[in-house]
Amino acid sequence: MVPLARLEWVAGLKGVAAVRLPPSVRQSSLVSEGVAASRTDVLRALGDSERIPELLRGRLDGKGLTVAIIDGFGASDIAKLREAGEWPAAENTVQIPPNGYAFGYAEDRHGNAVTEILYDVAPGANYRLYDVGEEHSKYPGAMSVNLIRAIQDAAHLDLNNQRLGPPRAQIISMSLADFGNSPGDGTPGDGEARGMYEAIEAARGNGVLTVVGAGNSADSHWDGQSTEGGGTQVAQDFGSEAPNAAGAGVPDEVNIVRLVSELRTGDAKYDDCIPFYPSGLLARLRQFELNLAWSDWPTRWTNASSDYRLELVRWTDAEVRDDNGVQTVVEPAGWTVVASGDAVQDGSLGSLPNERLSYVASDADRTQRCAGMVSAYPGSRASGGGIFGVRIVRKTPRGGHFLRLFLGNTLHAPNYAVMARSLGSPADSPWVVAVGAKSLLDGYDASYSSRGPVLGPGGVLPTVAADTPKPDLTSFTVVRNLSVGYMEGTSAATPHAAGLALLALQHHRQLALMEAQKAAKIPASELTWYTGLAETTLTGVVRPDATESQRQARVQMTNQREKDLIDATLRTLKAVAGKRENRLSEDAVDNTYGYGLLRFDERSQWCFLAQLYAPAASSRHWLIPQYLRAEGETAYDDLYATYRDDCLGD
Template sequence: MKTFPAKRVCALAAACACALLAVSLSHHTRSASRAAAAPLPPPASSGAAHASGSPLSAVSAPVYAGEAAPTPRNDAQAKLGRGQLLHALQWFARHSDASAGAAASVRAQIAALDRIGLPRSLRNGEKVAVSIGLNLRYEQIQDPHRLAEAATALRRRLQAAGLDAQSIPGSPVLHAAVPLARLEWVAGLDAVSTIRLMPQARSAAAIVGAGVAASGAEALRALGESESVLPTQRGKLDGSGMTIAVIDRFDAGNIATLRAHGDWPAADKTVEIARFGSFGGNRAAHGNSVTEIVYDIAPGANYRLYDTFAGEGIRGTVGLRSWIQAIQDAAHLDEFNQRTGPARVQVITASLLHTGSSPGDGTAGTGDARGLYEAIAAARGNGVLVVNAAGNDALNHWDATASEGTGAEVAQDFDPGNRDASGAAILDDVNVLSPGLGADQRCTALFDIPDLQLLNEVRLHLTWSDWETQLTNTTSDYRMELVRWTDEKTREENGRRVLVPAGWTVVAQSDDLQDGRSATTPTEKIAYSLQPQDATERCSAFLATLPPGLASHAAMIGVRIVRKTPGGGHFLNLISEYHQPMYGVPERSLGAPADSPHVLAVGAESLLADFPADYSSRGPALGPGGTLPVAAADRPKPDLTSFSAVRTRSTPWFSGTSAAAPHAAGLGLLSMQHHRQLALAQARNAASRPAASLPFYVSLAETTLTGAIRPDATESQYGFSAQLGVERRNDLVAAALRTLEQIAGAPGNRKSEDAIDNVHGYGLLRFDARSGSCFLARLYDPADRARRWLLPQVQPAPESTYDAWYLKHDGACTGA
């Protein structure tokens, strides 16, 4: 029997400590193909045959409802759905004693939450982290002022009742921590449309050196003072005069040590911002490692560090709110995403994801993440390069068109081509989940050691292509079930011993109502913490392969998806944060907001041969409304790839697209600095001539780069300065992006011969000696807006035209 490698345990423990849990589901211990894994034998009580390669199917594995399918008893309870929240609420109602006092009520509420297996990360005592939907029509959601007014009114109503709630800027929801016993009261408010488990922002999870060196950062730095650059355009490239924002979560405990070792920007170069509590108060070092990487690339830059998770009663309760507000502050936007001045930063980098709250087509939809997408688009419009990790979910993803079938209660068939020995179809309606460890890919250990216990949580996010629009509401209704394998057993029934065959039992479900009313979304979410009673004897052999003390129980779990309304054809999209589905689909696994066209999404390329980056999320983005793309995209997603599996002083093992994104962000910042230097040298040529003799966009070129208006500018020219400043900042971003894309796509960096590579994007972002020509080609490119910095009368010697200068450097850049 194949044993569980000790090396793998160490990698998992480190990965969990870094919150890079999707990456920690490793690769070199998996079978070559999960789909080809040998099938489990049928239950002893069943003689039904299984097709080769099939997991347990419904033919020989009945599904038992258990007690996880509650029925709403009134309109308020209907707003809670028929899932975990309602299950806990009704269990509490049956087992609480109103006369026993407040302390007893709290204990009963906690017992109810324990009963349904709600993870600790979504609760604080008897309080539950929930997303409260506003009861608004589509057109009301599109009006930012009406949306804000509705959110403020409901927030004040809840606060008056002693409940803490936060509105999410731009999104039709409030996030709150509500005692279980008061959920029904909140749901009964007319202003509330739905209450769901709150989706959580999560990490896409110097000593640095390796990734920075492999990226060719020194080659990029050398360009600034290279002899290939005209003397008037030279300057040191270290980020000086530039500012970058890092949006993450931080640990204040080791910042002094990092500064002492030269791995952290000086205090006078750093602004630390926490929306809640103290900066770094949650002691999460993920952002520390991200900052270390960026600082190693751009030590001369200024840094705005935003802690999105500090001081929160329930982890993630207001993480999305503070993420959005951080973007708005960095980009100098108001609460409605209107520009209030030049952006405070040139680059924003985030290694965060928000799963299951948007269509996946690059747009916001009407879910929790709506405000996030809008803030990012506005930041990009104010001249900010927004970089985000692509995600680590390629191995944790499944999608497909919903199974056909008449009527309601149609279970999804995860393997439509599966047949038994006689050729009859087998309905494979359970997609088995596991962390992908050891020899048996279908068993999930219940880990005992603290560093791995987060892997005991099952987090499932389902969306489908029926998002509310101006013309239609969400009318298709689906149910998602988490099931566990239960062994054959006997029970007493009317004095007789009854045999209960082995099969699947529903332990948690998400069954929100989608019936065409406004303010409903095509989403279902389950968050469940595995418990010892979920264990099965089928996994005892797997358990024996684990090192002693690692785990005492092992379960076999899976997910079922059931369409409850007639009519199919929807495209289903499932992400399991910590567990891999046996029927997995790595394509179209981008996390939000990496699918946005306003985001530079970064995939991962591992520096370690035995730790491949096959977890790195892939494109393309979905079609309009979350449909299956039917036409090839005109550009790849992720946009490009950078290095992962690196060491930082904060985190001994830092991997995933979380590590790749800051590499790209730092290199992007230096690229923008270099473009700015090249453009400023040209602009100063214009500054030596009378303003009245020049077109306004030429006369104000230096002004829009430095912010200092030239004293001889005409009144008309001065009136264009603000508009030109915005355009110039966007010119810089566009020029830098095109340069990064061209360098990533250069020979040796491009990873695929496909016209559009949705695994690596344009290619691996790695600078070399020819990269300097890419910058100069972009400066003189006739199609680039940055050419407006150039004076027609000033041409670089010895070339006679800008076009000739462009052709020379473009050929050197591409290797043509």
């Protein structure tokens, strides 16, 4: 509103430090509620702090950085989303299609919604969108291969995970998880997930932070020790029922599959019933996906040699014959196997300790025990229902394994459920940030959010508490967007956390450059070889007086500083989430919510500064060495202690 001719007069006013155009503000028709709940504006404002030199200031929006999103996409909605201001502009986006297909061919809106959420948090960033396609493509295993190649490309690695140059993206957001393809101990265990785990670790080594969803399986998971007993064909006892006349527990060999509690009728007599809907979203209730894994993972010397069979069974009504009014039971009621997973595990090459099965129930699977449930749903179109369960049979004599069962349809819950240790892969990897979910919708919690702890070596029950929690932290879910209406699960929490990580990295780059510029005032010959390149490796411009050894070390130190900045960012996120007001549990190590809720406040600036001087960054590759600091300046360790206390509020 100031006339151009008066700008110099305004600039000369005592209270004016600078005159510049206002930051561009994206006018979005729909911003995820998680943006405000995370107090993202508090984080954004740190970029304009008076502590930051004027030329380095700028409200944090991800500018100058790149985030990679690995997911499935739908091409038909992209133009509409861009027109509405909900997606990054085409010039700021690179779209990488899956092998053999066009980008977004599967019309999967999941990735569209993830991108929409992340763009709400980091509208100034560049985006690399990797479409990994759908699981049932014409190329077997293509989705897994596409995922691995996406990680490698984003991190700028070759097919052998060797560094090709600076990473193409600093943050990877991956709201995808698999179950039963790894031991659950943080490693791939020489199983089918090996390529993904190795690519993620190599990406971290090249300065890339991978943020993944913890999974949505806490309500649809069971684990336990395999039932002992000699011989073969030993059925798993999920939990002995009331004692019989002899005082012994009656084995329960069927783990009944129910609806999650939110979908049940409220009438206890129908709790075991799965309603059959002919079409629409509720038709998904008929779909059963089971995944079993056990602690016999391949090593360098052995393959899986313990054999288990996974069965889906249904309750079958008695078959009765009527002979002139005399009814005779021809076939008694009981459990009938309708599908099984029965691969051979005999120690041969390629034998893996897992079984999977899929089954879609038909009206022929109905039982009279569920016939009356239709009236329990007013206006229901359900055509009765069926009762289903899971049975696990050990076929080899040797037992002693730890079993993990996942129901892939998260609308289903096993009667014997175990919420702990329900992480998907690669959420258990130490090289990722695994994100749990906290619902923003009143009256609807996120109990489904997968949780730790990570299993013991080889996928056994852990015997000691881990010193770090999994998931690592928690963010918000059940948020609105144009792509899918409401998005929930850790799929929605992950892009919130990934976007906040990108802004946090942007601020750490500001702080690092602020410190590195101090070294520019000292002749390079008086500095150690890494400190002499402090500013060079952050700006890309080699200082004119750099020594030959400093120039030769440029590539190595650039990579080192990329990793240092990622490490500092991760420590900061954990510190912010771990503050007392962000803790969601009284436990110091919480395997439900991690360190806590990723939510910023006015003290967060001290968390950043604490990690700048943290002992974990003792090499301090972007700081002036302590011995060169001016007389009277505070020692780094003292700065860390002060800022840490300010961060925590102590």
